[in-house]
Amino acid sequence: MSELIYAGSLKKLEDVGAKVIKGGSHAIAVFVHEKQVYAVDNRCPHMGFPLHTGSLCDGILTCHWHHARFDIKSGGTLDPWADDIPTYPVHIKEDKVWVHPVPYNKVTIEKLRKRLREGLEQNLSLVIAKSVVGLMEAGFPANEIAKVGIDFGTIHHQSGWGSGLTILTAMTNVLTKLDKTGQILALFQGLVHVARESSGMGSRFLLGSLPVTDEMNTQSFEQLSEWYRHCVEVRDPQGAERVLLTTIELDFTNEQIADMMMTAITDHFYVNTGHTLDFHNKAFEILEQIGFEHRPYVLSSLLPGLGHVSRSEESHSWQSPVDLVKPLIEAFKKLPDILANASSIEETEVDEAPLVEQILSDDALKTVNMMLDALKNGVSPARLAQLVALAAAERISRFHVQNDFRDWITVLHTFTHAHALHESLRRSTTPELTRAVFHGAMSVYQDRFLNLPSARRPEPKDVEAEPQNPSELLEMMNKQQQVAESARWVVNYLARGGNISELFNTLGHALLREDAEFHSFQMFEAAMVEHEHWEIEDSELASHAQETLIIAVTRYLAGHAPTSREMPHIARIAMRLHRGEKLFEDE
Structure with a gap:
């Protein structure tokens, strides 16, 4: 008793x-x-x-x-x-x-997983929030939580991969940059966007692979790749799906399948303003975290959107007043030989800073030739993509608020495309995928007028002073039109030796406390990952690149805040309930 x-x-x-x-x-x-x-x-x-x-x-x-x-x-x-x-x-x-104070129906990991799935199915934000909080506090792996959302979103959205799955993947990628509360908010926001995007959109049913015979061997992959490429060319997502599922059924490697899919989408220029390549990259990134046994639904979810994408070589701006299409096509013919010979030559020292400035210049044809020369001199396609991503980040860091507000997204698209390409080339390099480095550079060129006038790069002041408290930046972003002020704040913080991890966590909370739109999530993740790549270098360019990326993400987030903040309010309710606090009483 x-x-x-x-x-x-x-x-x-x-x-x-x-x-x-x-x-x-x-x-x-x-x-x-x-x-x-x-x-x-x-x-x-x-x-x-x-x-x-x-x-x-x-x-x-x-x-x-x-x-x-x-x-x-x-x-x-x-x-x-x-x-x-x-x-x-x-x-x-x-x-x-x-x-007896021990309940019959105890809360278990399995019950929380089931409840999370129900929250996604019913599009119930508070249910999703409480499930995420419960799972995280129980020590359940974050990638397993994300897996629930990926499984749901790739099946229950007939239109296939979209912004919701991209946000969830991006937020899963940056969890190490955030504290425990930030991690909960990141997963919650990603999962809610998946639920909202999938609501009422119907389920996808896989078409199945082609009949697999014993005669199929490695040679068949080349044939399947050509079939896949043709299906994408003629905007036939159903045919492409059957071919894709056949390559998976035959257990071809992820590198082979990635090369096949990336080749098809880079046959055309800057497809769908970069979103298509970004979505493909995100799909392969999340597979690395949740397991490649999920390839059929994850990769096939990329195909419905291929039937109606835009192709930039068909647009007027890529042909006039400067024809970018013909010079690029001629350059692409040289890439197979250049890349084949690059492995056998001794790498030449390339001054990369002038190359970045050239990518930012108004002479597109000279840029193409300098990029070809860089590849001939041993600069890897992945490194060249990293430099294009830096140039694209420069556009954002110099973006003047006198521009139309919607043009923030124009420069953002170029940056996230370049980042996705950089990540893709780090996994696998082909001449076909390398073409997209030039697509990205030409998009940087197209965006040049958005830096006229160019926002001034802040100069640090009082560098001997103690670093500011990061909470000051959050308070600053509680007001509109704090783009320049926020950039000055972070430059001073960095110059005074402020803790970079605390700054990244603060910028994460600046994003996650908002009802942010799709592109803000893209911006934060791309900047964080690109910054991490530059951290391993000790050079003047690397230091400049890291500061540029921080200025760019700070200015972008400040330009898109504050918002109504319904989403973080729901998450806070879930966290308070988990702690046993009384919501109905005055604080």
């Missing part, structure tokens, strides 16, 4: 109808209903309102705050937006009522 909690005499309980007792760190509500005694957690699992003040009728306990309804016997809820309520064993002996 020492483990039991005395709730009172049965007669007194019958007189009062309901009573609250202490069950260790939580309160338990004891009810007498239709001559039976029931014990449940006194906190409504929806938002924590005390259930002893609710109504109990016909076996249904109703919370008076949001009218969530529960079966008093099992604790099960009738409302999908509420959770089941814990129920406790009741013992009656000699008119005395005792309650």
Whole structure:
């Protein structure tokens, strides 16, 4: 009996109808209903309102705050937006009522995973938030949480891979830059975007591979690659899917499949303003985290969108007043020989800073020739892509707020395309994929007018002073039109020796406390990852690049804040509920 909690005499309980007792760190509500005694957690699992003040009728306990309804016997809820309520064993002996404080229906990892899936299916943000908080606090791996969202989003969205899955992948990539609260917010935001994007969009059913025969061998991959390339060319996503699934069925390597898919989308210039290449890169990135057994649904989800993408070589701006198409086509003919010979030559020292400035210049044809020369001199395609990404980040760091606000997204597209290409070339290098480095450089060229006038790069002041408190930056971004001020703040912070990890965490919270739109998530992740690549170098260019990336992401986030902040408010509710706080009382 020492483990039991005395709730009172049965007669007194019958007189009062309901009573609250202490069950260790939580309160338990004891009810007498239709001559039976029931014990449940006194906190409504929806938002924590005390259930002893609710109504109990016909076996249904109703919370008076949001009218969530529960079966008093099992604790099960009738409302999908509420959770089941814990129920406790009741013992009656000699008119005395005792309650065992260990619930029948304990919360387990499997229940939280199931609840997360239900939250995605019903598009219920608070359910998703509570599931993420519970799983993270239980030590469940973050990539396993992301996997639930990826599995759901790649199946239950007929239009295939989109912004939601991209946000979830991007946020999974930067979890190491964030504290525990930031990690919860990052996963929650990604999962909610997946749920919203998938809501009402129908499910995808795989078409299946072509019949696989014993005669198929390595030679068949070349044939399948050509078929895939042709299907993408003629905008036939169904044919492309069957070919793709055949390569997976034949267990071709991820590098082979990536090369096949990337070749098809780089046959045309800067496809869909860079989104298509970025989505492909994100799909392969998330597979590295959740397992390549998910290839069929993840990779095939990229195909529905290929039927209606834009191809930049068909646009007027790529042909006039300067024809960029013909010179690029001529340059691309040289790439196979250049890359084949590059491995056999001794690398020549290339001054990379002037090359970055040339990419930013208004002489596109000279840029193409300098990039070809860099490859001939042993600069790897991945390194060249990294330099293009730096030039694209320079455009954002110099973007003047006198531009149309929507043009932030123009320079953002170029940067995220260049970053995705850099990551893709780090995995595998082909002449076909290298073409996209030139696509990216020409997009940087196209964006040149957005730096006229050019925003001034801030100069640090009072460098001997102590670094500022990062909370100052968050406070600054609580106001609109703080782009230049925020950039000056981070430059001073860096010059004074501020902790870079704390700064990244602060910038992460500046993003995650907002109802941010798709491109802001892209910007933060791309800047964080590109910065990490430059950290391993000790050079003047590397230092300049790191500062440029920080200025760029700070200015972009400041230019898109503040917002209404509904999403982080929901996450805070979930975190407070998990801690047992009372939401319904004044703070």
